[in-house]
Amino acid sequence: MTGLVTLDLIKERMKEFGTVEQVQKNRIRITTVPGRLHDAVTTSQAVLLFDRLVTISTLDNGETFELLYHLIGPHRIIISLSINLPRDQPVTPTVSDLLPSAGIYERQIHDLFGIFFEGHPDLKKLMLNEDWPENEHPLRKDWKPDPGVFYGGIKVERT
Amino acid sequence: MAVTDTGISQRLMNWARLKSPWITVYNSGACNACDIEIIACLMPRFDVERFGILVTGSPRHADILIVTGHVSLKQASRLRRVWEQIPGPKYVIAVGACGASGGVFHGLYHMMESVDSVIPIDVYVAGCPPRPDEIINAVVTCLKLLGEDAAHGGKEWRQKKPVSGGVPEEKTPMGVS
Numbered sequence: 116m117t118g119l120v121t122l123d124l125i126k127e128r129m130k131e132f133g134t135v136e137q138v139q140k141n142r143i144r145i146t147t148v149p150g151r152l153h154d155a156v157t158t159s160q161a162v163l164l165f166d167r168l169v170t171i172s173t174l175d176n177g178e179t180f181e182l183l184y185h186l187i188g189p190h191r192i193i194i195s196l197s198i199n200l201p202r203d204q205p206v207t208p209t210v211s212d213l214l215p216s217a218g219i220y221e222r223q224i225h226d227l228f229g230i231f232f233e234g235h236p237d238l239k240k241l242m243l244n245e246d247w248p249e250n251e252h253p254l255r256k257d258w259k260p261d262p263g264v265f266y267g268g269i270k271v272e273r274t
Numbered sequence: 275m276a277v278t279d280t281g282i283s284q285r286l287m288n289w290a291r292l293k294s295p296w297i298t299v300y301n302s303g304a305c306n307a308c309d310i311e312i313i314a315c316l317m318p319r320f321d322v323e324r325f326g327i328l329v330t331g332s333p334r335h336a337d338i339l340i341v342t343g344h345v346s347l348k349q350a351s352r353l354r355r356v357w358e359q360i361p362g363p364k365y366v367i368a369v370g371a372c373g374a375s376g377g378v379f380h381g382l383y384h385m386m387e388s389v390d391s392v393i394p395i396d397v398y399v400a401g402c403p404p405r406p407d408e409i410i411n412a413v414v415t416c417l418k419l420l421g422e423d424a425a426h427g428g429k430e431w432r433q434k435k436p437v438s439g440g441v442p443e444e445k446t447p448m449g450v451s
Contacts, residue, residue: 243347243348243384244346244347244348244384245348246347247347253383253384260383266347266383266384267347267348268345268346268347268348268350268351268386269350269351269354269386269391269392271386271387271391
């Protein structure tokens with residue numbers, strides 16, 4: 116069964132979702148749009164046996180946020196589904212209904228980058244403290260800690 | 275806090291405290307290197323139980339709190355709560371470079387400035403991580419402090435008094451009269 120999925124088959128099937136390029140011997144990168152991501156994950160899961168999510172990595176390019184969904188299967192080929200989100204409205208549909216393990220990564224990305232995942236069942240804080248202020252996302256490139264803002268923890272009295 | 279009491283029961287309690295301090299270890303975000311060294315203290319090679327030092331799981335049974343690691347914002351309220359649960363007289367040892375100043379994490383956006391901005395620290399141990407014998411030395415130093423504090427009736431005698439009657443002087447900036 117696993118022998119049937121080849122690099123050529125993956126390239127052929129994923130061509131409809133966007134540009135496909137082979138970046139390494141066993142790694143394929145597909146640049147798609149947020150609207151097609153759900154279909155791309157469904158296809159790669161059901162047809163191409165990509166059953167495991169390695170991680171979701173996020174890049175802040177300065178203009179956009181680039182999300183990379185790395186998936187792997189028993190054939191040991193990794194595909195990276197790449198989408199770009201605009202900086203002023205970073206919203207994308209969730210994939211946690213297809214890949215349950217994506218839910219916790221999406222919570223982390225929501226914390227640190229402020230990207231909103233539509234349809235996520237419980238998008239609460241994961242890494243930052245509970246009293247962290249809203250609309251402060253520390254891993255954005257243009258973020259700087261504001262000395263006037265209380266970021267949680269315990270207030271230190273200075274004399 | 276123990277009062278300067280020369281009664282037999284108070285002297286007995288002070289003696290018992292010095293003979294068998296119970297410690298509890300709290301990791302407030304360390305990398306586990308300090309925790310491994312503390313575990314090495316408990317193992318047969320260093321074996322702190324021969325001094326009567328016993329590690330307890332609950333802060334309610336402990337006399338000495340050992341804090342390893344920097345304090346992240348998320349840990350600050352938890353650390354304060356653990357410290358409040360320890361019955362007095364309580365002593366705190368900050369282990370490692372992170373415990374003293376934040377270490378390599380100093381100045382990050384999700385860090386408290388230091389451990390002593392959350393809870394008062396009695397003994398600092400330097401090192402990254404400190405050796406087990408240094409940690410044992412810190413506990414023994416802490417016991418000396420405990421004995422002296424019992425003789426003075428509290429921790430107040432160690433605190434530095436402000437120079438001019440409690441109210442800090444208004445400093446005039448340079449060049450302005």
